Amino acid sequence: MGEANETNLERINNQIISEFSKTLEMFSLNKTEAQLFVTLYLHEKPMTLDEMKDSLGKSKTAMSYAIRRLQEFNLVERVWQKGVRKDLYETREELYRKFMKTYVNRWLSALNKQINNLDDIQDNLTRYPDEHQEALKHKIHEAITFHHSLEEIFTNIKTNDFLRKDV
Known part of the structure; x- marks a missing residue:
């Protein structure tokens, strides 16, 4: 038994x-x-x-x-x-908080890198004018706006009470 x-x-x-x-x-x-x-x-x-x-x-x-x-x-x-x-x-203690904090910080770091890379592409694009430049500039601008929106969401999560240790 x-x-x-x-x-x-x-x-x-x-x-x-x-x-x-x-x-x-x-x-x-x-x-x-x-x-x-x-x-x-x-x-x-x-x-x-x-x-x-x-x-x-x-x-x-x-x-x-x-x-x-x-x-x-x-x-x-x-x-x-x-x-x-x-x-x-x-x-370590506080399982949920640790995972969320790690996850949010990784997302913010990746988003920041992507925004910087897209900004560099946008800057390089203006140096090479052609007939497709406006369409590409618009698409890059949309991509940057999308990344900034995600960054805002994850920043709000990061600053929310459930991720702060002192709560």
Whole structure:
């Protein structure tokens, strides 16, 4: 009976990891990063790379790369425990806020880059007059306006109360 319960619990745990990681993939995490984050999130104590590797059935190199990416996104942190010589990692608190903040900042950064690139194209276009220039200028202007609209939306989300830590 105990073994059947363990198998059911493991199956349910795997389902949670699978479904939750699909959501996290929408935040531009790859499948391994998403699965690792959920595994760390569900685990009651910090994990070593070897434990992560064994839990997910992936290579230690894949776990090392994924944990570095999760650290870059400020979603996990390395922790210390007395008597443990290996690095330990755990998820950071405030899951929703961390994901949204990371996601919004990545969008704003990408939008800013695209706006700058489109502005450069627009500037270069005026140097080469021809009969199609006006149509292209109009299309570029529409693209820049679209990007500015998205930038405004994400800036509003960023400044909204639910992303501020002090709320």
